[in-house]
Amino acid sequence: MKKRKLTERTQRWVTFGLMAIALLLAATILSLLRRPGRIEVLGKIPIPNASPHVVFDKISIGPDHDAVRITNVAIVDLDDDGSLDIVACDAGRNCVLSYHQNPNGKWQERTLGENLKVPAHATVVDLDQDGDLDIVVSVLGDILPSDKLVGRVVLLENEGMEFSQQILLRDVRRVADVQPGDFDQDGDLDLAVAVFGYSRGEVLWLENRGNTGAGFGFRDHQLLVRPGAIHVPVGDLDGDGDLDIATIISQFEEELWAFENIGAGEFRSRRLYFSHNFDVGGAGLVMCDLDQDGDLDLLLPQGDNLEDEQYWPQPYHGCLWFENQGDWNFHGRPIGQLGGTYAAAAGDLDGDGDQDVVLVSMVNDWSNPAHPSAVWWENNGQQQFNNWLLDTTPIQLATVACGDLNRDGRADIVAGCLHLFPPHDLDRVGRITAWMSK
Amino acid sequence: MPGLHKILLVIIVLEAIELAVLGYARVNRPRLPLVNHGMLDPLTAEDIKRAEGQLDAGNSQHWSEMADVYRLYGYYPQAEYCYARIDSLPPTSSDHVYFWAICRERMGWLTEANQLYHRAISTNSDYLPFCWLHIGMNHLRLEEIESAEKALRKALRIPEAKMLLSRLLIRTGRANQALPLLDELSQQFPDAHDVDLMKSYASSEQGNHRAARRLQEMALRHANTIPTGSGPESITWVDADGAVRSHLDHYGWRRRLREARKLDLNGQTDEAIRILEEVLESRWTLPAVVLLADLYQQLNRPRTAIELLAETVERVGTTPQMLERLADAHAVAGQAKEALDLWEKAAQWQPTSERHQKMARTYTRRGDLALASRHQGLQLFHGGVDSFQLDRLEEAQLALEQAVSTMSDHTSAWFYLAETCRFLDRSDRAKHAYTRCLELQPNHGRALRGLRQLSAPTVE
Numbered sequence: 001m002k003k004r005k006l007t008e009r010t011q012r013w014v015t016f017g018l019m020a021i022a023l024l025l026a027a028t029i030l031s032l033l034r035r036p037g038r039i040e041v042l043g044k045i046p047i048p049n050a051s052p053h054v055v056f057d058k059i060s061i062g063p064d065h066d067a068v069r070i071t072n073v074a075i076v077d078l079d080d081d082g083s084l085d086i087v088a089c090d091a092g093r094n095c096v097l098s099y100h101q102n103p104n105g106k107w108q109e110r111t112l113g114e115n116l117k118v119p120a121h122a123t124v125v126d127l128d129q130d131g132d133l134d135i136v137v138s139v140l141g142d143i144l145p146s147d148k149l150v151g152r153v154v155l156l157e158n159e160g161m162e163f164s165q166q167i168l169l170r171d172v173r174r175v176a177d178v179q180p181g182d183f184d185q186d187g188d189l190d191l192a193v194a195v196f197g198y199s200r201g202e203v204l205w206l207e208n209r210g211n212t213g214a215g216f217g218f219r220d221h222q223l224l225v226r227p228g229a230i231h232v233p234v235g236d237l238d239g240d241g242d243l244d245i246a247t248i249i250s251q252f253e254e255e256l257w258a259f260e261n262i263g264a265g266e267f268r269s270r271r272l273y274f275s276h277n278f279d280v281g282g283a284g285l286v287m288c289d290l291d292q293d294g295d296l297d298l299l300l301p302q303g304d305n306l307e308d309e310q311y312w313p314q315p316y317h318g319c320l321w322f323e324n325q326g327d328w329n330f331h332g333r334p335i336g337q338l339g340g341t342y343a344a345a346a347g348d349l350d351g352d353g354d355q356d357v358v359l360v361s362m363v364n365d366w367s368n369p370a371h372p373s374a375v376w377w378e379n380n381g382q383q384q385f386n387n388w389l390l391d392t393t394p395i396q397l398a399t400v401a402c403g404d405l406n407r408d409g410r411a412d413i414v415a416g417c418l419h420l421f422p423p424h425d426l427d428r429v430g431r432i433t434a435w436m437s438k
Numbered sequence: 439m440p441g442l443h444k445i446l447l448v449i450i451v452l453e454a455i456e457l458a459v460l461g462y463a464r465v466n467r468p469r470l471p472l473v474n475h476g477m478l479d480p481l482t483a484e485d486i487k488r489a490e491g492q493l494d495a496g497n498s499q500h501w502s503e504m505a506d507v508y509r510l511y512g513y514y515p516q517a518e519y520c521y522a523r524i525d526s527l528p529p530t531s532s533d534h535v536y537f538w539a540i541c542r543e544r545m546g547w548l549t550e551a552n553q554l555y556h557r558a559i560s561t562n563s564d565y566l567p568f569c570w571l572h573i574g575m576n577h578l579r580l581e582e583i584e585s586a587e588k589a590l591r592k593a594l595r596i597p598e599a600k601m602l603l604s605r606l607l608i609r610t611g612r613a614n615q616a617l618p619l620l621d622e623l624s625q626q627f628p629d630a631h632d633v634d635l636m637k638s639y640a641s642s643e644q645g646n647h648r649a650a651r652r653l654q655e656m657a658l659r660h661a662n663t664i665p666t667g668s669g670p671e672s673i674t675w676v677d678a679d680g681a682v683r684s685h686l687d688h689y690g691w692r693r694r695l696r697e698a699r700k701l702d703l704n705g706q707t708d709e710a711i712r713i714l715e716e717v718l719e720s721r722w723t724l725p726a727v728v729l730l731a732d733l734y735q736q737l738n739r740p741r742t743a744i745e746l747l748a749e750t751v752e753r754v755g756t757t758p759q760m761l762e763r764l765a766d767a768h769a770v771a772g773q774a775k776e777a778l779d780l781w782e783k784a785a786q787w788q789p790t791s792e793r794h795q796k797m798a799r800t801y802t803r804r805g806d807l808a809l810a811s812r813h814q815g816l817q818l819f820h821g822g823v824d825s826f827q828l829d830r831l832e833e834a835q836l837a838l839e840q841a842v843s844t845m846s847d848h849t850s851a852w853f854y855l856a857e858t859c860r861f862l863d864r865s866d867r868a869k870h871a872y873t874r875c876l877e878l879q880p881n882h883g884r885a886l887r888g889l890r891q892l893s894a895p896t897v898e
Contacts, residue, residue, distance in 0.1 A: 011440065018446035025453035029460060037469030041515040043545055067755035092755040117758075117787040141788065142757075149823070150788050171850050199632055199663055209881050220883035225638070225654045252605075274609060276586070277579045278602065310512030314546040316579065367474040367513065422512075423477040 045313055045339060047370050051378065051388040054350045056435035058391065061099050061414070062109045067092030068431050069143065070416025075403030076124045078133055084403050086414055087112070087135065088432055089119035091143050096122045096135060096156065099432070101405065112163050113156040118143045120196075121231075125180045127189055128211065132158040136168070136191065138175040143420070145307075147198045151175035153191065153206070155216065166215045169206060173197030181234040181243035183207075184265040191218065192245045194229035201227040203247050203257070207265060223259050223267055227251045233287035235296045238328060246272075248300060250282040256300060256322065256330075272298075272330045273322065280316055281305045283362075288346045290321055290355050291383050298322040298330065301359060303341035311363035311421070313339015313371075319359055321383070336377045336387050340364045347402025347411030349437065354379040358390065360397035360415050366423050373397050374415060374435075394430035396421070410437040471508075471516040478511065479721035482690025486511070489689075498527040502534055506685050509537065514545045532561040536569065548576040567592070571599045578602065583610065597623055597664040604636055613640040623664060629829065630664045631657035651891075659829040659861070691717045695726055707733055722753050724760075731763065740771035758788035765796075774800055791820040815844030819851045826858055834858045842871075849879040856885065860892055868892055 069092035078085040078098055086099040086107075096113040112135060113119075121138040128134060134157050141150025151174045156163035168191070169175070176196035183190045183205055191206040202225050206218035228251030237244040237258055245259040245267070254275040259267040281304035290297045303317030318337035322330040340363030349356040357377045364371045373395045377385035390413065398418035402411040413435040419426075470490055475483040486507060494500050505520035521538035539554035555569040555576075563569060570593035577586035587606055593599035600619045607616040617640050623633045638653035686692055694717045701710035714730040717723065727750045734743035747764040754760075765780035778800055785793040798813035822837030838855040845851060856871030872889040875882055 011443075015440075015442060015446070018443060018450065022446055022449045022453060025450060025457060029453060029456055038472045039469045039519070041471040041519045043515045044547075066753050069755060094756060115783075115786070148788060171853075200635070200657055204883075207881075207883075217881045219881035219886075222883070222887070225635070227635075276581050276583055276606065276609070278605070279575070279579055308544070310510070310514075310544070312512065312514055312544050312546065314579075316546075365514075367477045422479075425476055 042368075043312075043365055045365055045368070045371055046337065047372060048375055048387045048389045050390075051350075051376075054378070054388070055438055056390070056413070057438050059434050059436065060430055061086060061107045061432040061434055062088075062097070064431065065090075065093060068417050068419040068426075068429050070399060070418060070431050071119065071140075071143075072121045072399045073401050073414045073416045073432060074122060074124060075401045075405065075412075075414055076133070078124060080133070083407070084405050086401075086405075086432065086434075087122050087124060088416060089122050089137070090431075091118040091120075091140070091418070094118065096137055113137060113154070113165060115165075116154060117141050117150065120175065121177045123178050123180065125189065127155060127180065127216075128157060129188070130158075132160075134158045135163065136178045136180065138178045138194070140174045140176060140196070142174060145198045147173060147200055149173060151195055151197075153178050153193060168216060168218050169193065169204075169220065172204075173201055176229065177231045179232050179234045179245075181245070183243055183245075183261055183267075185242060185263075192223075192232040192234055192247075193220075194232045194247055196229055197227050199227050199251065201225075201229055201251075203229045203232060203245075203259070205245065205259075205267070221265070224249075224257060224269060226253055226255070226257075228253060228282075230282065231285040233285055233298075235287045237287075237296055237324065239295060239326075246285060246287060246298060248282045248285040250304065252278040254278060254280050254282050256282075256285070256298070258328070260328070270328055272328070273332055277316060279305065279314070281314075283342045284344065286344050286346060288355065290346060290357075290379075291323060292355065295324040295326065297324050299335075299344045299346060299357065300332075301341045301344040303339065303361070303363070305340070305363060306420075311340065313361070313364045317341050319344050319357060319377075321357075323383075335385050336375075338372065338375050342398045343400045343415075345400045345402040345413070347413075349376055349402070349411050349413070350378060351410040351437075352381070354381045356411075357385065358400050358402060358413050360400045362396055362398050362418065363421075364395070366395050366428070369393075369428070374400070374413070376413075390435060391433075393428045394433055395423075395428045405434065406436050408437055412436045470504075471513075471519045473508070473513055473516055477513075479690060481694060481717065481720040482511070485689040485693065495523075496527070498524045498530055498534075501527070503685065505534065505541070506537065507689065509541050509544075510686055511689075514541055517541045518545065532558065532563065535561065536563050536565045539569070539572065543572060543576060548580055552576050567595045567599075571596050571602075574599060574602060578606070594619075597626065601632065601636060601664060604640070608636070608640050608643050611643075613643040616640045627662065627664050629660040629662045631660040632663040634660055655861075659827060659831075661828050691721055691723050691726060695723075695729065698726075698729060702729075702733060707737060711737075722750065724750070724754070728763070731767065735767065735770060740767055743767045744771060758784040761787075762793060769796070769800070774804065785816075789816065789820055791817050791824060794820060811844060815841050815848070815851075818844065819848060819854075822851070822858075823854050826854055831858050831862050835862065835864075842874075847878060849875055849882065852878065853882060853885050853888075856888055860888060865892055 071091045072089040074087045075084050088097045094117055095111050096119050098110045098112055099107045116137055116139050118140040119137050120140040123136045124133050126133055137154045139152035149171050151172045153169035155166045155168050172195050174196045177194040179192045180189045188208040190208045193204040195202045203223040204220050206220055209217040209219055226249045228249050229247045232245055232247045234243050234245055242261040244261050247257050249255040256273040258270045258272050262268050280302045283301045283304040286299040287296050300320040305311050317339050319335045320332045321335050322332045325331050338359045338361050340361040341359045342362035343360050345358045346355045356379045360374045372389050374390035376388050376390050394417045396417050396419050397415045399416040401414050405412040416432050417430055419429045501520050501524045505517045509517035518541050521534055524534045535554050535558040539551045542551035552573050555573045559569045570589050574586045574589035590599045590603040600623055604616040604619050620637045634653045634657035638650040641650040694713050698710040698713045711733050714726050717726045731743040731746050744767045751760055761780045761784035765777045769777040781793050781797050794813045794817035798810050801810035818837045819841040822834045825834035835858045841851040852871045852875035856868045859868035872885050875885040
């Protein structure tokens with residue numbers, strides 16, 4: 001009796017087992033039939049590792065808004081309270097903003113200037129020399145390629161509680177950058193201007209002719225006729241005590257120029273470098289003493305190929321370092337590669353006393369979430385660089401700055417996102433992001 | 439063994455055989471590449487998935503279409519994989535080799551791309567001159583100057599090749615060889631400012647700074663460029679890639695937009711609106727917004743059009759063009775004040791003759807003649823500048839003379855009048871206009887330079 005019961009039970013289990021196998025096989029067949037076979041194909045895009053020694057906390061700065069279009073971030077003590085603030089240009093809302101860190105660690109947003117059509121750069125300087133910081137805004141006028149006369153230079157003059165606006169230059173093509181300096185050594189601040197334009201552009205310097213009460217008077221002088229001037233950093237490149245101007249010309253010309261100040265408001269043009277690679281995509285120019293030898297070097301991020309309908313990271317994208325070897329000799333060599341590099345900044349990220357370099361990527365193969373949007377290059381003190389991943393989100397970073405926001409002696413990083421193209425997955429887009437050293 | 443077990447065993451055996459057949463087919467038959475459809479808007483992703491589902495793995499035409507679509511949507515590794523599949527199938531044509539090469543070029547595989555361009559050349563491809571152009575460009579990207587020059591010289595039928603070769607020659611100390619090439623381009627494209635500028639670079643290299651200056655000024659009065667677009671893909675688009683690019687019209691929001699336009703033409707406006715609203719749910723794309731707003735207006739629904747355009751400003755940021763459309767919609771709805779505010783803002787950011795004309799008309803209708811006159815003056819001024827930039831100097835002078843008679847305090851109007859008269863060799867009038875400009879704005883650097891050039895000798 002017992003044996004018969006046992007057999008029945010076994011048979012039942014066998015039945016269940018066979019039915020389960022049959023069902024499992026049927027499900028597998030259905031799954032195979034429904035999903036066509038796929039094979040993974042990869043582009044050859046390098047992905048660095050994160051540094052095991054240097055770690056950052058990532059935070060979002062300020063509230064979210066639609067139309068994420070941050071064109072510039074800068075780290076500066078705007079209100080002179082001893083702690084660093086962030087100044088940003090928002091081309092989605094057409095304004096210049098500041099972010100002040102409250103004692104509780106929250107970032108408070110303040111609008112410094114509105115109705116500025118596509119601000120490309122905000123330069124913080126005491127232009128009227130009254131002891132507080134004003135802002136000179138480079139107004140692009142149109143974020144899309146345009147040769148129209150829509151560019152402007154606008155002064156946001158600090159009047160304590162608010163900033164008043166004065167147009168310093170108009171009737172020019174798209175303005176990408178303005179930097180101050182007393183070029184004619186008459187005691188006031190003049191301005192160097194990059195009129196990017198599109199297929200026509202120029203580099204100017206504006207001679208400060210004083211404030212007549214009705215506003216500043218600036219006289220424009222032309223330094224170069226070329227389309228695609230992005231940045232005009234100012235510094236004493238030849239160590240002769242006066243201020244020179246440098247610029248990077250993009251738009252297929254890909255030339256690095258310096259304007260040597262020869263006194264009395266006169267400049268000598270010097271082409272320091274060009275690339276036959278018309279497609280290299282010069283994306284900006286940073287003046288800094290990278291090797292800390294007492295003279296000013298130049299960092300040239302390359303990777304702006306926004307003219308292509310479907311962009312893709314290229315092997316020649318990355319950053320060049322032009323070492324100032326004196327007597328107007330600048331020796332260029334690559335620091336490292338990052339597809340779609342759009343901006344660079346230098347700072348001591350690991351606290352070892354030398355200058356490291358951060359690069360951010362605007363265009364990459366974003367279909368692979370592992371591809372980097374920001375990397376940093378660790379300087380070993382001999383200007384040899386190790387590549388580390390900083391982050392993979394937010395994507396489409398167009399601007400970056402370094403500064404010690406948390407006052408721990410190491411540089412932190414702030415970057416801004418310019419979301420103009422797919423992907424439309426907004427989870428990977430973020431306006432302003434800071435990576436705080438810890 | 440009970441009957442049920444026998445039946446189950448038979449089923450299992452049959453299923454195992456089916457599984458083995460399927461598995462074998464999967465291993466041995468070509469598979470589609472893995473694609474992250476999340477990069478696309480839902481409508482486009484849906485259309486691409488449908489095309490993928492209809493792929494016949496033995497049909498090279500199907501692979502070719504998938505390759506082109508992947509490439510045009512920026513899925514380059516996937517496109518490269520498909521082009522390789524076509525290559526492994528019996529040949530129907532070798533057209534794919536050229537596009538395969540473009541794909542590799544865009545991925546930065548420059549040497550590999552050039553190998554394919556050479557292969558396309560060996561098959562006497564229809565795209566032969568373009569192959570040489572791309573080979574030249576890739577050598578330039580690799581900074582291989584001699585090879586670049588050789589290749590570009592074989593592509594001189596294409597204006598872009600002449601331009602690239604000219605730049606190379608100028609930079610290698612051969613401006614004298616570049617200038618004849620650029621003169622040919624000037625004859626072919628007399629209003630191309632990029633040619634003017636390149637010629638100015640050549641003149642500068644030769645030390646002829648006066649000629650360089652003249653060419654730079656000419657570039658400001660020529661509105662066009664040689665027909666290249668701005669990148670290698672665009673270059674091919676002009677002549678060779680047009681058919682491939684038409685694929686885009688068959689996918690995603692572009693397909694729906696085309697459908698909506700057709701429906702509208704056939705009088706099925708409601709259906710067209712339904713499709714466009716569906717497009718906007720998938721992706722807020724400006725061509726769809728513009729068409730939809732027009733259709734709302736057609737159906738006498740101006741308020742709906744206003745809401746749509748206002749939402750667009752919120753979503754994609756404010757542009758002068760969108761502000762103008764919004765203003766136009768307010769004007770149609772009879773809301774003149776709102777329209778004027780928006781036209782004013784659009785004109786502040788990007789003044790145009792048309793925007794000021796609209797304001798002038800509206801102020802005239804409202805009886806505000808002072809403001810109407812001001813905007814008429816600005817309309818004339820911007821019309822004059824437009825004519826100046828198109829090198830229509832007589833028209834420009836006419837408009838600018840009228841502008842300064844309406845707005846005698848307008849610095850820029852006097853400046854452009856002065857420039858126009860200088861280029862027309864009407865020196866006295868030019869001098870007067872520069873002087874008036876400088877009275878109004880003593881720091882006007884360009885006016886000072888113009889005045890200096892007026893008194894400089896003209897012989898080169």
